[in-house]
Amino acid sequence: MHSITSRIEKKLKENFKPIYLKVINESFRHNVPAETETHFKVIIISDKFSNQILISRHREIYNLLAQEFKEGLHALVLHAHTQKEWKNLQYNIINSSSCHNDKNYLNL
Template identity: 50%
Template sequence: MLKQQILQTKLIEKFSPHFILVENESHRHSLELGGESHFKVVIVSDYFENITKISRHRQIYQLLSDEFHNGLHALSLHIYTLSEWELLEKVIPKSTSCITRKK
């Protein structure tokens, strides 16, 4: 199973999201194509009501600790309640590249 599928499955099981996006962004951070080390996660869930942003991040990092021990290097986390997501007009944040490729 691809790491992307593993991450998505664990996040869905734990947080029962209204919306989830798990996007492999490894190509933005490494010259190695097909890598599975960097992911963007957008997750919208009622679970996050009354939970601070830092606690939300901690819970996700704890949930995915095995993946970090098995090659996952970084997550770009965008974690919202449904009302926060609606205030953002359901816009998925853009990603940046950490590398520039030589031609």
């Protein structure tokens, strides 16, 4: 069985033909067992997003990953941009916030 990470990557590559794709498992930042695949950040740059509003992009990705959500994917932070938008952002992606159970967040 393939990991959720690899399945997410495969589906996004096949459906969006991205110029850039990074799938980051951020589960370790949450109160879950080690090796868990429940929380992800996805940075995807594809010109397929041209003429799509942000909510449409997110819906398309969420629909594509419906099976992964049924199998344990819990949270997905999406940065879905066209190549032009990505250049205008100057490659500045905001860090994810910490979970309240994250020891770094709690300063423990």
